[in-house]
Amino acid sequence: MAVKHSRFDRFLLTLNAIFLTLAILIIVVPLVYIVVASFMDPTVLLNQGLSFKVSDWSLDGYQMILSNPAMLRGFANSLLYSSAFVLLTVTVSICAGYALSDQRLAGRHFFMTLFIITMFFSGGLIPTYLLVRELGMLDTVWAVIIPGAVNVWNIILSRTFFKGVPNELKEAANVDGASDIMIFFRIVLPLSKPIIFVLALYAFVGQWNAFFDAMIYLDDPKLHPLQLVLRSILIQNQAAPGMISDQLAMAELKRLSEMIKYSAIVVSSLPLLIMYPFFQKYFEKGVMVGSLK
Known part of the structure; x- marks a missing residue:
């Protein structure tokens, strides 16, 4: 009609x-x-x-990047940091969100208030650096992964999602003798694929594009993630016009900078472009369910 x-x-x-x-x-x-x-x-x-x-057309830019050992090492480091960060932050967010969504949890509003306060106030850069140093995490993988593992926004999303899970399912499982842990792993978690994939995508993209924490906490070039390696490469191939008097050298430097810049953007974006189609079917549902109620 x-x-x-x-x-x-x-x-x-x-x-x-x-x-x-x-x-x-x-x-x-x-x-x-x-x-x-x-x-x-x-x-x-x-x-x-x-x-x-x-x-x-030319493939010189890709050849220069892929033949650079630091680039390949940075790519592997970023994959390691992003994967470990996703595993840690999704686990924390799901567990905290499920606990805070349970009406039986005493003081849940108090804990939620404390979490929300940290979204507006933080210790600052210097106290955070001193804390990481005192914990002995400087120049280690943990300095990049642990400080940002607890994401309050992700906890709020997962908490809202779990509030939408019907209580009848939990009550029926409880009547059958299932414990709270069994209910979480056997019933709630299989229903939580949308929010899990959304949180994983958020965490992976954020960690993959991050370079500031690595720049502060990591001195060893072998531990640098891809974004920090790209930053170093681009800075090395840039110079102020007054620094080079030879016009031919300046033109060649500009040519190399342009060659590397666009190829580096494409290479660094490939994991995200490959990852998104597999997460797409969960993305809309997870965002909407986790943010509307």
């Missing part, structure tokens, strides 16, 4: 279509530019702009 729209409805639908088209273009155009630029000869890119001719 065809739906008849009024003139005002048609205007709103047209306006919505235009807005969504512009939003898509704002997202897609920079992505296309970066991907195409990563395959282009930097000289052609700097002189002519984007070109879709295969003859103007």
Whole structure:
């Protein structure tokens, strides 16, 4: 049955279509530019702009990055840090959220208030550094993983999600003699895939893109994550115009910087692009259920 729209409805639908088209273009155009630029000869890119001719393309940027041992080591470090961080922060968020969602927990409002206060006030950079140093975590993997493992926003999301789990399921399992631990692992956790995948995606993306904690806590270059390695590479290939008097050397330095920059962006984004399609079916449901109630 065809739906008849009024003139005002048609205007709103047209306006919505235009807005969504512009939003898509704002997202897609920079992505296309970066991907195409990563395959282009930097000289052609700097002189002519984007070109879709295969003859103007080059893989030198990818070869330089993938042949760099520090780059490969940073990639492996980032995978390790992000995977360990996801495991730790999702476990903490799920356990804390489930406990705070239980009406039988005494003082749950008090604990929730304490958690929320930390979202607005923190100890600051220097006290946090001193704490990490006193715990003996400087220049170790734990300095990157542990300090940010407790994410209050993730706890709130998981707590709200668990409040939506029907109490009848828990009561029926309790009548059958199931303990609280068994109810959590056998009933609640299998129903929590949407929120678990959403929290895992948030944590992985945040940790994968992070470099500040590693820059502060890690002195050993062998422990540096990918983002810190990329930062070092880009800084090494940049210089102020007054530092180099030879114009040819300056042009070559700019060429190398452009060659590395776009290729590095694509390489560092690959895990996220590969990961998202597998999480997509859980993403919308997990976000909506965990944030509406």
